[in-house]
Amino acid sequence: MDNIMSSKLFTTRQGTVLLGVIAAIIAAIALIVYLNNYRNSVTPAPVSVLVATKTIPQGLSGDVLAQSTSFYEVASIPANKVLSGAITDASTLSGKYALVNISPNSQLTASQFGASTGVQNQLKPNERAVVVDLGSPQSVGGQIAAGSLVDFWVLTGSQGSSGVNRPVAKLLFQNMYVLGVNGGNVTLRAESPTQAGQIIYASSNDQIWLALRPTVGTKPKSPTVSSRQVTGG
Numbered sequence: 001m002d003n004i005m006s007s008k009l010f011t012t013r014q015g016t017v018l019l020g021v022i023a024a025i026i027a028a029i030a031l032i033v034y035l036n037n038y039r040n041s042v043t044p045a046p047v048s049v050l051v052a053t054k055t056i057p058q059g060l061s062g063d064v065l066a067q068s069t070s071f072y073e074v075a076s077i078p079a080n081k082v083l084s085g086a087i088t089d090a091s092t093l094s095g096k097y098a099l100v101n102i103s104p105n106s107q108l109t110a111s112q113f114g115a116s117t118g119v120q121n122q123l124k125p126n127e128r129a130v131v132v133d134l135g136s137p138q139s140v141g142g143q144i145a146a147g148s149l150v151d152f153w154v155l156t157g158s159q160g161s162s163g164v165n166r167p168v169a170k171l172l173f174q175n176m177y178v179l180g181v182n183g184g185n186v187t188l189r190a191e192s193p194t195q196a197g198q199i200i201y202a203s204s205n206d207q208i209w210l211a212l213r214p215t216v217g218t219k220p221k222s223p224t225v226s227s228r229q230v231t232g233g
Contacts, residue, residue, distance in 0.1 A: 032059035044079035049086040049107050051075040056102035059122030059179065059189070061147025062093030062113055072108060095229060119179045119187060128178055128196035131187050132203045139186055140212045148178040148212060152188070152199070155207040175213060185212065205213065 018161040022171060027165055050072045056065065072090070087108040089095070096113040119129045144150060152173040173195065179187040190196035202208060 046076040062096040064147035066099040068092040150209040153209040
């Protein structure tokens, strides 16, 4: 009986059509499996690129950035999501500066960094570059360089209750960014024209000392004295 049914299945038109449909379904399934396997085999592997973990300010030295991983992390990004010129090695930033502010979670790209053609390219509209002339001790024995962060101290006179002037060390500003160093001249980035004026006044009337800060890991605290006491305001 089974042989008779099989024979009819192969010899009747309906049987032939049914077998064709079954064969087509099997072929389609095989094709889908093949394409999935092929797609998986040719999909590019994710790429490890540098991604900002917090805002990287314009003007930040690439050398400082490369020495600290607090500003970025190495993230695995799908190949089709990697931006053109994405940076994969922090050492390629040596000698360069951030040309723009880079937002957190942004991929670092080559177009965001370049050689500085002047400090004006590292200043926001309200910022100012101020040069102070310092000796070796006041500039931490030449250890301060472009990209350093410093505290700005002044040695000034203060009249005591007895009417006698005595020297007093006062912390005027903290966490100031150094734009450049040329011999004893240190170029600082003032956050405003007012701050620039206070620095100029202090450099003309008092003795200035800079204290080198770690690049990361410390938080500025309120100055021990109002800057008005230094500027005479």
